[in-house]
Amino acid sequence: xxxxxxxxxxxxxxxxxxxxxxxxxxxxxxxxxxxxxxxxxxxxxxxxxxxxxxxxxxxxxxxxxxxxxxxxxxxxxxxxxxxxxxxxxxxxxxxxxxxxxxxxxxxxxxxxxxxxxxxxxxxxxxxxxxxxxxxxxxxxxxxxxxxxxxxxxxxxxxxxxxxxxxxxxxxxxxxxxxxxxxxxxxxxxxxxxxxxxxxxxxxxxxxxxxxxxxxxxxxxxxxxxxxxxxxxxxxxxxxxxxxxxxxxxxxxxxxxxxxxxxxxxxxxxxxxxxxxxxxxxxxxxxxxxxxxxxx
Amino acid sequence: xxxxxxxxxxxxxxxxxxxxxxxxxxxxxxxxxxxxxxxxxxxxxxxxxxxxxxxxxxxxxxxxxxxxxxxxxxxxxxxxxxxxxxxxxxxxxxxxxxxxxxxxxxxxxxxxxxxxxxxxxxxxxxxxxxxxxxxxxxxxxxxxxxxxxxxxxxxxxxxxxxxxxxxxxxxxxxxxxxxxxxxxxxxxxxxxxxxxxxxxxxxxxxxxxxxxxxxxxxxxxxxxxxxxxxxxxxxxxxxxxxxxxxxxxxxxxxxxxxxxxxxxxxxxxxxxxxxxxxxxxxxxxxxxxxxxxxxxxxxxxxxxxxxxxxxxxxxxxxxxxxxxxxxxxxxxxxxxxxxxxxxxxxxxxxxxxxx
Numbered sequence: 001x002x003x004x005x006x007x008x009x010x011x012x013x014x015x016x017x018x019x020x021x022x023x024x025x026x027x028x029x030x031x032x033x034x035x036x037x038x039x040x041x042x043x044x045x046x047x048x049x050x051x052x053x054x055x056x057x058x059x060x061x062x063x064x065x066x067x068x069x070x071x072x073x074x075x076x077x078x079x080x081x082x083x084x085x086x087x088x089x090x091x092x093x094x095x096x097x098x099x100x101x102x103x104x105x106x107x108x109x110x111x112x113x114x115x116x117x118x119x120x121x122x123x124x125x126x127x128x129x130x131x132x133x134x135x136x137x138x139x140x141x142x143x144x145x146x147x148x149x150x151x152x153x154x155x156x157x158x159x160x161x162x163x164x165x166x167x168x169x170x171x172x173x174x175x176x177x178x179x180x181x182x183x184x185x186x187x188x189x190x191x192x193x194x195x196x197x198x199x200x201x202x203x204x205x206x207x208x209x210x211x212x213x214x215x216x217x218x219x220x221x222x223x224x225x226x227x228x229x230x231x232x233x234x235x236x237x238x239x240x241x242x243x244x245x246x247x248x249x250x251x252x253x254x255x256x257x258x259x260x261x262x263x264x265x266x267x268x269x270x271x272x273x274x275x276x277x278x279x280x281x282x283x284x285x286x287x288x289x290x291x292x293x294x295x
Numbered sequence: 296x297x298x299x300x301x302x303x304x305x306x307x308x309x310x311x312x313x314x315x316x317x318x319x320x321x322x323x324x325x326x327x328x329x330x331x332x333x334x335x336x337x338x339x340x341x342x343x344x345x346x347x348x349x350x351x352x353x354x355x356x357x358x359x360x361x362x363x364x365x366x367x368x369x370x371x372x373x374x375x376x377x378x379x380x381x382x383x384x385x386x387x388x389x390x391x392x393x394x395x396x397x398x399x400x401x402x403x404x405x406x407x408x409x410x411x412x413x414x415x416x417x418x419x420x421x422x423x424x425x426x427x428x429x430x431x432x433x434x435x436x437x438x439x440x441x442x443x444x445x446x447x448x449x450x451x452x453x454x455x456x457x458x459x460x461x462x463x464x465x466x467x468x469x470x471x472x473x474x475x476x477x478x479x480x481x482x483x484x485x486x487x488x489x490x491x492x493x494x495x496x497x498x499x500x501x502x503x504x505x506x507x508x509x510x511x512x513x514x515x516x517x518x519x520x521x522x523x524x525x526x527x528x529x530x531x532x533x534x535x536x537x538x539x540x541x542x543x544x545x546x547x548x549x550x551x552x553x554x555x556x557x558x559x560x561x562x563x564x565x566x567x568x569x570x571x572x573x574x575x576x577x578x579x580x581x582x583x584x585x586x587x588x589x590x591x592x593x594x595x596x597x598x599x600x601x602x603x604x605x606x607x608x609x610x611x612x613x614x615x616x617x618x619x620x621x622x623x624x625x626x627x628x629x630x631x632x633x634x635x636x637x638x639x640x641x642x643x644x645x646x647x648x649x650x
Contacts, residue, residue, distance in 0.1 A: 035426055082626075083622050083625075083626060086626045087625070087626065090629060092372075092425045092426060093366065093370075093372055093562075093566070093570075094566075094625055094629060096372060096426065096429060096562075097559075097562055097563050097566055097621060097625060098621075098622055098625050098626070100374075100559045100562070100563070101559070101563055101618040101621040101622045101625075102618065102622065103559075104556060104559060104614050104617070104618045105614065105615055105618035105619065105622070107614055108610075108611045108612070108613075108614025108615035108618065109611075109615065111607055111610060111611035111614065112607070112608070112611035112612070112615065115607040116607060223433070223555075226430060226433070230427075230430060262445070263445050263447075264441070264444055264445035265441075265444075266441070268437050268441070269437060269438065269441045272433070272434035272437040272438060273434070273438065275430060275431075275433075275434045276416075276419065276431060276434045276438075279419040279422075279423060279427060279430065279431050279434075280418070280419055280422075283419065283422050283423040283427055293510055294510065295508075295510050295511055295514065
């Protein structure tokens with residue numbers, strides 16, 4: 001029982017961030033129907049930029065966050081304008097290869113500037129220490145991280161629901177041509193989607209940097225989040241959140257109970273085996289849109 | 296039918312067999328044979344350094360041709376191609392070490408084992424396509440790397456394995472690099488010939504039909520799930536053979552040689568070379584591996600300039616420059632080098648006239 005609760009708590013903590021990263025994929029997929037692998041690279045860039053501002057330049061925390069978000073927005077605009085917009089209407093291979101290329105480009109940039117060393121925020125970002133609730137010991141950074149993730153996601157969902165731009169994004173999700181005819185600037189919506197998505201990914205990067213250490217390996221979390229997006233369905237925020245949390249819990253339980261059967265590091269294996277199972281059983285995920293095609 | 300300006304004037308198809316010929320004119324046949332003879336002859340002229348580059352070119356041309364069959368012909372996206380190349384290398388090493396097969400017996404197995412694994416990971420293709428299938432191959436990469444890393448009794452884990460070249464056959468000692476190059480080149484020519492031929496068969500046309508419109512293909516009576524799985528199988532067979540002959544040159548294999556990054560470069564440089572043609576696959580492989588060679592050549596210069604930072608700098612520069620090349624080519628010339636080459640050939644043929 002104790003192990004079970006502990007596993008669920010740990011799983012929720014890492015699952016919250018998977019959910020956040022999954023949401024950053026969903027934002028772009030929803031409006032542009034492109035799966036932006038580059039968000040895995042944004043995690044790395046976000047964590048390193050924030051570290052640079054906060055620790056190296058020792059700026060105040062709010063200014064550091066603003067600078068990081070601004071850089072994320074700038075990168076988003078560049079990616080969208082330079083590499084994604086010319087690909088509108090191209091077959092699906094082109095955006096996949098380009099976003100993968102951008103992922104490696106961002107990784108290369110991070111390696112160039114920060115030499116791939118693993119850094120940490122120390123006390124500068126979220127408070128360290130542990131809360132003791134009964135027999136559970138909750139690391140504060142994970143609890144704060146989980147709360148921040150859920151807040152950001154809630155903010156996004158309400159943005160989609162209650163603002164005019166959000167409405168436009170939902171219309172674009174339905175059909176690009178119809179949206180264009182209704183007077184929505186589809187290209188502008190694409191740009192907004194990239195900016196929001198990169199901002200969310202960067203926040204995910206900051207939190208991950210706090211928990212796992214700032215480093216190049218953070219993009220593995222971005223790849224794990226792919227399993228979450230797929231499980232939830234590529235177009236659904238709710239699905240991404242549920243699936244992200246589920247992946248986190250499944251991962252922890254698999255490590256706890258199946259670690260005996262499978263030697264070595266299975267943190268990457270579990271989500272991808274799960275992904276294969278989803279693809280075999282329910283390929284469009286829990287809440288994904290099953291597109292019916294015809295000739 | 297459009298007028299094909301890729302041919303000299305006066306060459307017309309008067310029956311279907313002519314339209315299906317690989318070499319439409321005697322001159323082309325002669326040039327191709329001369330080129331292959333030149334590739335063989337080069338082994339006796341150049342030194343071992345050039346030979347090593349040529350062997351890498353050959354091995355990756357085979358692998359890239361396999362990806363061309365999956366992606367260029369059948370239109371499926373594989374993000375695990377480097378891993379399948381690794382499976383080929385490891386199959387070779389495992390059968391040599393644990394079963395005692397020699398190179399010749401292990402070579403077909405090094406193709407068949409990745410083929411079977413590739414088809415297994417292609418099974419989700421029964422229900423899905425496009426992006427979803429790319430995810431399945433991404434999962435294949437992680438499962439394969441995990442299996443190699445942790446199935447220690449068979450694969451030696453992260454320590455890597457030794458594999459052996461064939462010994463003396465018909466008086467030729469394959470331990471000498473130039474003779475091994477001739478072996479690799481022969482395998483490459485045979486594999487590429489089969490790939491070229493595949494596009495003319497029923498299966499090859501089925502691949503292209505599935506790529507262009509899978510629903511239409513299904514309506515026409517093609518079993519698309521079957522076709523997709525077979526495309527993965529054949530492509531992974533090529534990857535395995537590529538890995539086996541490439542690993543044979545180094546006589547050693549390590550799991551760190553095939554990362555997700557390599558799989559992405561495979562896909563990226565396939566597009567740089569040009570989708571849907573064998574020439575494009577070879578061009579992509581040659582460009583990719585030339586860049587690799589160039590980046591090792593400039594490492595001493597960056598070391599002199601940057602001192603201790605050189606290791607990071609060269610790794611980072613290769614990431615940045617390769618990805619820029621892939622992105623720029625996709626944005627500006629999505630049909631790749633192959634298309635440029637066709638344009639050059641055409642303008643030469645039509646010389647005084649613009650079109």
